[in-house]
Amino acid sequence: MSLLNVSDQTFQETLDKNNLVLVDFWAPWCGPCKMQSPILDQLTEEAGEAVTIAKINVDDNPETASKFGVMSIPTLKLFKNGSEVKTMVGVQSLQTLKELVNQNQ
Template structure:
C-alpha cells in the first residue's frame, strides 16, 4: 500500500527531519508531476518503511518551495537525517529514482 503523504509549510520540518525522505515538489496542473506520482506510489509500496515519501504542493506551500529554491517542477529532493543529499529536477523513470534512493539506504 502506498504511503505517500501530503505535507504543508506548517508540517514540513517535522515530517522530514528523520531518516530517509523523498520530497516531491509538485502542482496539480503540472503534467510531468502527474506522471511521476504513480512512480512514487510504486517506490513507496516497494520500500515501505525504508523511505518516507512526501508531496509539497508548490502553489499552496510557497515558503517551503522557496526555502529549497524550487524553480521548476517536479523537483524531487532526497533528504537523509534532515540533510539534503540530492536534487532531481524533472520527470525521471522509476529505475533512475530507485538508483538515486538506493545510494542512501
C-alpha cells in the same frame, strides 16, 4: 513506507521524524507532475520502509518551495537525517529513484 502530503507547517517535522525522505515538489496543473505521481506510488509499494515520500504542493506552500530554491516542477529532493543530499528536476524513472534510495540507506 508511507506517502505523506505535507505543508509549509509540517515539512520540517516530516524531515525530523524520518531518516530518509524523498520530497516531491508539485502542482495539480503540472503535466509532468501527473506523470511522476504513479511512479512515486509504485516506489511507495516497492521500497518498503526504506524511504518516506512527501508531496508538497508548491502553489499552496510557497514558503518551503522558495526556501529550497524550487524553480521548476516536478522537483524531487532527497533528505537524509534532515539534510538535503540530492536534487532532481523533471520526471524521474522508477529505476532511478530506487537506485537513489538504495545508495542512501
